[in-house]
Amino acid sequence: MTSRLFDPIRIGEVELPNRLAVAPMCQYSASDGSANDWHLQHLSQLAYSGAGLVMVEATAVERRGRITHGCVGLYTDENEAALRRVLDAARRLGGATRFGVQLAHAGRKASSRKPWDGGAALTEGEDPWQTVSSSAVAFGEDWHVPHALTKEEIAQTVAAFVQAAHRAVRAGFEVIEIHSAHGYLMHEFLSPLVNARKDEYGGSFENRIRFPLEVIRAVRAAVPSHVAVGLRVSATDWVEGGWDLTQTIAYVREAKKLGIAYVCASSGGIRAHVMPPVAPGFQVDFAAEIKASTGVVTRAVGLITDPKQAEQILEEGRADMIALGRAFLDDPRWGWHAADVLGAKTHFPPQYHMARGSNWRKFRDQSAARV
Numbered sequence: 001m002t003s004r005l006f007d008p009i010r011i012g013e014v015e016l017p018n019r020l021a022v023a024p025m026c027q028y029s030a031s032d033g034s035a036n037d038w039h040l041q042h043l044s045q046l047a048y049s050g051a052g053l054v055m056v057e058a059t060a061v062e063r064r065g066r067i068t069h070g071c072v073g074l075y076t077d078e079n080e081a082a083l084r085r086v087l088d089a090a091r092r093l094g095g096a097t098r099f100g101v102q103l104a105h106a107g108r109k110a111s112s113r114k115p116w117d118g119g120a121a122l123t124e125g126e127d128p129w130q131t132v133s134s135s136a137v138a139f140g141e142d143w144h145v146p147h148a149l150t151k152e153e154i155a156q157t158v159a160a161f162v163q164a165a166h167r168a169v170r171a172g173f174e175v176i177e178i179h180s181a182h183g184y185l186m187h188e189f190l191s192p193l194v195n196a197r198k199d200e201y202g203g204s205f206e207n208r209i210r211f212p213l214e215v216i217r218a219v220r221a222a223v224p225s226h227v228a229v230g231l232r233v234s235a236t237d238w239v240e241g242g243w244d245l246t247q248t249i250a251y252v253r254e255a256k257k258l259g260i261a262y263v264c265a266s267s268g269g270i271r272a273h274v275m276p277p278v279a280p281g282f283q284v285d286f287a288a289e290i291k292a293s294t295g296v297v298t299r300a301v302g303l304i305t306d307p308k309q310a311e312q313i314l315e316e317g318r319a320d321m322i323a324l325g326r327a328f329l330d331d332p333r334w335g336w337h338a339a340d341v342l343g344a345k346t347h348f349p350p351q352y353h354m355a356r357g358s359n360w361r362k363f364r365d366q367s368a369a370r371v
Contacts, residue, residue, distance in 0.1 A: 003344035004314035005307065008052075009321060011297055012228030012261035014174050016321075017096040018052035018346060019314060020335055023264075023301055023325035024102040024177070026057045026071060028114040033060060033073025034082035043086055047094030049328055050335020050346040053321075054090070054097055056083075058104035058179055061164035062157070064129055065105035065185065068114050074103070074164040074171075084171040091172065096347045100175025101168050102232065103161055103219070107185030108133035108146035108194075109269075134189040134211075135196040140272025154201065154211055157185070161215045162222045169223050175261075176227060178216055181234035182269030186212045190251065191243040191270050209251050213258065220259040228261040230299075235286035237270045238277075245286060249293045262297040264323060265290055281309060288318035299323050307338035 006018045029038040046054045060066040060073035073079050087099060106112075111128045112121050121143045122128035132153070133146035149157065161178070168176055180186035188194045189211045195202045201210050220229045235248045252263055265287040268276045276282065283302035291298035300319035304310050310322040327334050336356070339346040348356060 003311060003339070003342040005311050005322060005342060006339060006344035006346055009297070011175070011230065012259075013226045014098060014228040014261075016052040016098055018050075018335075019321045020051045020310070020338070020346075021053040021299060021321055021323040022046050022049065022051045022055060022328050023323040024055040024057045025325050025329065026067065028068050028070035028116075030070050030072045032069075033063065033066065033071070033075055033079040035072050035079075035086045036082065039072070039083075039086045040089055043090040043099075044093050045332045046328060047090040047097050047099075048347070048349050048352075049097075049332050050339060050348065051328070052096070052098060053175065054094070054099050055175070055177060055323070056087075056099065056101040056173075058102050058106075058184075059083075059164070059168075061103055061105055061160040064110060064132065065107070065160070067106040067110055068112055069127065070114055071106075074101070074167040075160065080167040080171055087172050093349065095349070098174050099172070100177055100228075100230070101171075101173045102177040102179050103164050103168065104179035105157065105160075105185040107131065107183075107188045108137070108139050108144070109183055111144055133185065134194055134202065137194050137196060139183065143272070148197070151199070151201075154214075158211075158214050158218050162218050165219045165222050169227055174227060175230060176219065176223060177230040177232055177264065178212075178219060179232050180212050180215075181232045181266045183234070183271070184269070186215065187234055187243070187270060190247070191237055193237060193239060193242045193270055205247060205250065209254060212251070213254055216255050216258045216260060229259060230262040230264065231255055231260045232264040232266060233290075234267050234269055235265050235283070235290070236267050238268050238274050239271060242270060245289055248286070249290060252290055252294045252296055256294055256296050260296065262299055262321070263287075263290055263294075264299040264301055265319075266301055278303065280305065281313070284313055284318055291317075291319060297321070301325070307341040310338070311342055
């Protein structure tokens with residue numbers, strides 16, 4: 001029996017041992033952008049989860065680009081050293097696992113509280129900061145009105161992405177993912193619901209994709225060819241008149257010309273209180289359409305929780321890779337268990353060999369059956 005989920009795949013020049021990825025998940029636990037012992041244990045256990053690729057959370061390219069005070073960044077030497085320490089340890093433990101980092105800028109959704117503190121915009125006394133965006137349009141009621149970036153500031157932001165990409169390469173990452181989804185800065189330029197500019201960065205589709213393409217072009221040119229550069233997109237705003245799948249496909253076609261190695265197809269996030277129709281695999285059709293229309297290696301994500309569900313998506317050719325987030329938080333050994341279900345093999349630390357023996361699993365299952 002063979003499994004598509006555990007077949008190797010190549011993205012750019014990076015060979016992944018399987019098609020299973022840990023999605024980037026913010027931990028909101030850094031100190032002025034610097035990763036710490038929480039990230040060390042978090043990423044180390046995911047390193048031996050059985051996934052072929054572990055993506056580090058949205059990592060801010062400048063201090064004001066953090067979502068919260070606790071978000072990871074790559075904008076100082078201290079940030080770089082802290083993340084290198086975590087990555088070095090995780091890679092030693094992970095064996096075949098590859099690591100990537102998602103470079104991001106939160107734009108108008110920055111300067112907010114951590115989710116467990118409500119997630120709203122920071123108020124006076126909570127050390128808020130001036131947010132930025134394509135236009136001076138707030139994310140929602142009671143959110144900060146952002147400063148609309150000038151052309152000079154746009155160029156400085158592109159340079160911040162490049163500097164963070166250099167830091168990521170020095171830290172040892174093999175994959176860099178550019179975050180243009182979930183209502184953050186690059187998405188705020190893409191979406192006509194936010195971008196009200198009258199210059200060459202607003203208005204037409206060609207103008208709205210200009211800044212994101214400048215970032216992609218600059219980052220791809222700045223890093224060695226052996227580092228894969230990917231892209232995360234929101235395929236739709238889930239709002240009439242907003243960014244949609246047709247525009248996403250056209251955007252991905254242009255990004256492909258610039259050397260994008262893969263696309264992770266997510267959705268939403270551009271406007272407060274807009275709820276997508278959440279259901280198992282609710283974003284898979286976006287990945288399928290992008291893959292069919294562009295030929296780009298595509299990763300599906302969003303409430304994919306069952307190994308057979310993931311396998312079927314790949315067998316049907318609707319995506320090339322599968323990413324899971326919350327499922328890995330709930331079960332850091334999800335990859336091991338998926339391999340068991342699908343009759344495949346995946347990497348695991350030899351120190352845990354006693355937990356992988358068939359005899360032990362047989363007795364475990366017998367015990368469960370008696371309850």
